[in-house]
Amino acid sequence: MAERLEPVPGDWRRVSPKQVGVELAGSASMAVIAAIVAIAAFVLGIGFLSAAFAVAAVIGLISAAIAPGRVRSYGYQLRDDDLLFRRGLLYQRFVAIPYGRMQLIDINRGPVSRALGLSELKFVTAAAATNVTIPGLPEQEAEALRDRLVGLAETRRVGL
Numbered sequence: 001m002a003e004r005l006e007p008v009p010g011d012w013r014r015v016s017p018k019q020v021g022v023e024l025a026g027s028a029s030m031a032v033i034a035a036i037v038a039i040a041a042f043v044l045g046i047g048f049l050s051a052a053f054a055v056a057a058v059i060g061l062i063s064a065a066i067a068p069g070r071v072r073s074y075g076y077q078l079r080d081d082d083l084l085f086r087r088g089l090l091y092q093r094f095v096a097i098p099y100g101r102m103q104l105i106d107i108n109r110g111p112v113s114r115a116l117g118l119s120e121l122k123f124v125t126a127a128a129a130t131n132v133t134i135p136g137l138p139e140q141e142a143e144a145l146r147d148r149l150v151g152l153a154e155t156r157r158v159g160l
Contacts (some may be wrong), residue, residue, distance in 0.1 A: 019136025
């Protein structure tokens with residue numbers, strides 16, 4: 001089996017494998033709710049609504065099936081001048097955020113993430129297209145990374 005070619009070589013840091021549980025919980029809950037609504041609509045004789053929610057349930061199941069691969073695609077690099085984030089299976093996305101352009105670094109913890117000891121780090125810049133969220137970081141790693149990046153951002157602030 002051939003090694004995966006990295007478009008951007010370097011030391012990629014991965015998110016926690018526990019993030020698969022968070023993604024599965026979201027996809028599975030969507031599939032279950034859609035299936036319940038589809039069954040109820042079928043019993044009530046609303047065929048179009050039943051079909052629409054059945055399709056939504058199937059999409060939820062497919063999303064759950066690809067969750068492990070999606071989580072493995074998440075990664076980030078701390079480079080000299082910026083943070084590089086990647087994600088995606090079919091359509092890969094690479095976003096470089098210069099330290100000096102970071103305006104806000106936020107830590108979020110949803111109920112499932114909190115139960116698994118995970119956090120997500122959200123970066124806000126002036127350009128809406130570069131807003132990035134790194135999910136599935138252990139809480140201590142997220143806090144340490146936030147503190148480090150805030151320090152780097154303050155020393156490299158441009159135009160202020």
